Amino acid sequence: MHVIVIGGGIAGLAAAHRLLRDGAAVTLLEASPRLGGKLYAGDIAGAAAVDLGAEAMLARRPEGVDLARAVGLGDALEPPATAGASIWTRGALRPMPRGHVMGVPADPAALGGVVSPDGLARIAEDETLPRTEVGEDVAVGAYVAERLGREVVDRLVEPLLGGVYAGDAYRLSMRAAVPQLYEAARAERSLLAGVRALQERQAAAGAAASGPVFMGIDGGIGRLPPATADACRAAGGDLRTGTSVRELRRARSGEAGTWHVGTDAGGGAGETFAADAVILAVPAPAAARLLAAEAPAASAELAAVEYASMALVTLAFRRADLDGTPPGSGFLVPPVDGRTIKASTFSANKWAWSGAQDPELFVLRTSVGRYGEEEQLRRDDGELVAASRHDLEAALGLSAKPVDALVSRWDDGLPQYPVGHLDRVARVRRDLAALPGMAVCGAAYDGVGIPACIASAWRAAEATLARGAEAGAGQ
The missing domain is CATH 3.90.660.20 (Protoporphyrinogen oxidase, mitochondrial; domain 2)
Known part of the structure; x- marks a missing residue:
């Protein structure tokens, strides 16, 4: 089975690595001169290594750590040396409150100094307010403001979500961006009670003692893409940079493979590849362009992603x-x-x-x-x-x-993951399910963090392999 992976960020590389591990032939095509996307290491002041993109990955999800170990970076994994973060607000650096879920506290007293006395009094009203229904989805900021007041959103939820999504808490989907908080809101009338119950369940499950929350790599997270690329090449993968895809179409009668991928390389005409399957690991606008002819409904959905x-x-x-x-x-x-x-x-x-x-x-x-x-x-x-x-x-x-x-x-x-984002993603995948050998993965779908992108890639790779096996069995 020959699979073409379009996009050489961490999602594309993780998809290629999983495909090669399970026996597929892989050609990866990346338009830019380098692999890795937003995972990028450089140097400053002549020699000091620095991450110029993402610098850490969530360690409580296993995918990022597992990939690092699989490509030979297990000994380089390193938790933060200090976790003493602050919030610069109201003219001073104030310790980050403990015991919160994306800024929503289990104990409002922990927010003193960050939230005003009037704000703390407003938070206390949550215990007596009637239930606020979340429905199928709701904006994080709108829901938390209704339960606890705007100060909690403006002083805590916004900066925390901004660090992950660079987004607006009053637009971001709680179901997509903070699913734990969404479930807590559904489970209890009081949001504070829901957060306390969530933390009690985590403690009972041993989550509080399961190691560091985040993990880095000695020399920078930017080492992960080249290590993954090296592992892919060692397994026989064909990884090409400076190769942009201009056309993606289903093979016509009598043509080899299921998909034909036309490329441009070095500013001129490139090759046309035939493949049994394609995984699109590119940002939503690029995926929308490539899918416009073969999957117009999915293309329109992806074009709307901001x-x-x-x-x-x-x-x-x-x-x-x-x-x-x-x-x-x-x-x-x-x-x-x-x-x-x-x-x-x-x-x-x-x-x-x-x-x-x-x-x-x-x-x-x-x-x-x-x-x-x-x-x-x-x-x-x-x-x-x-x-x-x-x-x-x-x-x-x-x-x-x-x-x-x-x-x-x-x-x-x-x-950005606005309200309804997960429904959009479901519609895209439902539309693409009708196309043989087509899958998508990356930050636009199931989470923007490194482990989420890797998990999305593995899901796409495994679905591609399973569909290929089914097609082979039916011949």
Whole structure:
């Protein structure tokens, strides 16, 4: 069975790896000059390794850790050296409250300082309010605001969701973005009671003692794509970069295979590949374009998926120039506070490998850009660096000049999951089920995190192999 995987981000690579493991022949086609998508490692200040995209993966889901181990990076897996995050709000850095589910607390008293006394009194009303029905789906921000008041959303839920989706909590689907909270809301009249019950179940199941929540890789998460690519090539996979797909069509009578994939390479006409199956591991707009002729309904659904853009500003300081280094792993910034940056990660503190590679350097990064705030990203790189430094000085008193700065822009980097997103995904998959040997995977479908993207890829690969086996048995 020959499968063409279109897209060389972590989802495409994970799909190729699973297909090759189970005996399929694989050709992977990536339009850009490199593999890995938003998992990308570089260096700063001459030699210090840094992640210029995603820097961590959820460890409570096994897929990311399992793939890292499968491609030889098991010994490089590393939990954060510190988890002491803060929220920069109301003019001060305040410890991140404990015992919450995406900002919704089990104990409102933990939010003191982040939420005002009036806000705490509003939260307490949740215990006496009548049930708020969630139905088939509801916006996270709208539901939490109705139960607990807007302060919880604006000061906690928004910055936490913004760090994952760069999205607007008042638009994001609770069922898609925070399924645990959705189930808690359905189970109890009181949202606080639902969160407490959820945490009690997790504790009883041993989830609280099952290891670190997040995991990184020594040298950066950006090492995962090239390691996966190397494993794919060692298994016989044909991985091509700089090869864009211009046409995807079903084979006509008398032609080889089930699908024909026409490509452009190096700015000129490329090859046309015949394949038994195709997995689309590209962003929704690209998938919509490729599916327009063969699956117009799915194409229209995918064309409607919106994306948020963001930028990461990585700064390297000489420790000797700092008046002490900031403690903890970093901080989040609520949009309501009107700052440019939405978060800062102290990489040198958070990752032991980062702090150890050049003891004279202190590396941190900021992130800029949320859904609906694209005007921030129209600034040039120098302006984004200056804006980040301005906010860092206000938050930390950090006035030193960096010895190096890098700006990584991720235009349309994060798909948005508005209310009804899961129903959209179901319609896409239902439409594509009618096409032999066609599957989709990636961040646009089942979650934007690394483990979710890998799980989506494995699902697509396994479905493709199963359909191929069924077709072979019927011949």
